[in-house]
Amino acid sequence: MTALPPTRDAVEALRKATTLIEALPWLQEFHGKTVVIKYGGHAMTDEALRPAFAQDVAFLRYAGLRPVVVHGGGPQINAQLDRLGIESSFKAGLRVTTPETMDVVRMVLVGQVSRDVVGMLNRHGAFGVGMSGEDARLFTAERKPAIVDGESVDIGQVGEIVQVDAGAVRSLLDDGRIPVISSIARGDDGEVYNVNADTAAGALAVALQATKLIVLTDVDGLYADWPPSGDPGDVIARLTAAELETMLPDLSAGMVPKMEACLRAVRGGVPQAHVLDGRIEHSLLLEIFTDEGIGTMVVPA
Numbered sequence: 001m002t003a004l005p006p007t008r009d010a011v012e013a014l015r016k017a018t019t020l021i022e023a024l025p026w027l028q029e030f031h032g033k034t035v036v037i038k039y040g041g042h043a044m045t046d047e048a049l050r051p052a053f054a055q056d057v058a059f060l061r062y063a064g065l066r067p068v069v070v071h072g073g074g075p076q077i078n079a080q081l082d083r084l085g086i087e088s089s090f091k092a093g094l095r096v097t098t099p100e101t102m103d104v105v106r107m108v109l110v111g112q113v114s115r116d117v118v119g120m121l122n123r124h125g126a127f128g129v130g131m132s133g134e135d136a137r138l139f140t141a142e143r144k145p146a147i148v149d150g151e152s153v154d155i156g157q158v159g160e161i162v163q164v165d166a167g168a169v170r171s172l173l174d175d176g177r178i179p180v181i182s183s184i185a186r187g188d189d190g191e192v193y194n195v196n197a198d199t200a201a202g203a204l205a206v207a208l209q210a211t212k213l214i215v216l217t218d219v220d221g222l223y224a225d226w227p228p229s230g231d232p233g234d235v236i237a238r239l240t241a242a243e244l245e246t247m248l249p250d251l252s253a254g255m256v257p258k259m260e261a262c263l264r265a266v267r268g269g270v271p272q273a274h275v276l277d278g279r280i281e282h283s284l285l286l287e288i289f290t291d292e293g294i295g296t297m298v299v300p301a
């Protein structure tokens, strides 16, 4: 008997099966593990990419992982402030948060962005549950000044997380849900605080002792030089916590909270922290389930 040459359909089917089989060791490694995903405000502005993000997170859940989403919403807050005629202003990458601005931040993050993300996830099953960092004392924060040219500058109700009580998040995960967290915190002083979403994701990844922190943004990863020279080789694929620490003082605003969150995560016991391009469709699946991975990965040593 002579084997027939494979048809084009058979070759395509084999290619698909090979892709699935490549995922097998990663499915085994990450089964039952917690992954904290920061979904950035810029990553969510492209309408076409939003369903792909929701599919990826639902896929993780169906594959037996325990995904947690911490969402941003900077551009959405800016748009609402614009509509209300309130000026947006930032110092060292953090929003100057007056009481009036705080009301808008809370309304947009908890009332709008969280609802949108939960709605997208729930197209795939009864998974998404929104939670503000104020709920069940998830995040407790203290007022945090910005450091501008070495000087401490008051920027209002911006908080630094000093305590995380992740009990309610764990309960949701144990119940098979996908927690969707807004980066608002309570203070022991009775105030409500605006926390940068990257920082919140890093703190939560440590508290949950997640297997990975994944920060989705609008750039391929961490560039060694910024602005980049145009050479794709400039994106750093892998770096240690010590290497990142030496780079931190030279990083510019947008990347600072992301890389600080990655550093905090790996120093706090999270084995891997990643910065990925949320503009690449299914970047989450590509990072978790393929041999090459994508973006920048930070490891403890």
Ligand SMILES: Nc1ncnc2c1ncn2[C@@H]1O[C@H](COP(=O)(O)OP(=O)(O)O)[C@@H](O)[C@H]1O
Pocket: 040, 041, 042, 043, 072, 074, 216, 217, 218, 219, 221, 222, 223, 224, 225, 226, 251, 252, 253, 254, 255
């Ligand atoms: N070294 C660097 N590598 C990559 N991006 C950088 C770097 N330094 C600054 N950036 C900027 O940081 C931005 C990401 O931060 P940000 O705009 O706050 O994103 P997000 O809304 O996803 O939180 C990138 O789009 C890029 O303009």
Ligand SMILES: CC(=O)N[C@@H](CCC(=O)OP(=O)(O)O)C(=O)O
Pocket: 039, 040, 041, 042, 071, 072, 073, 074, 075, 077, 093, 094, 095, 105, 158, 159, 183, 194, 195, 196, 197, 198
């Ligand atoms: C203190 C501070 O700056 N908080 C952020 C919270 C939202 C956020 O971090 O959103 P992105 O991830 O989309 O940037 C803000 O008010 O914009």
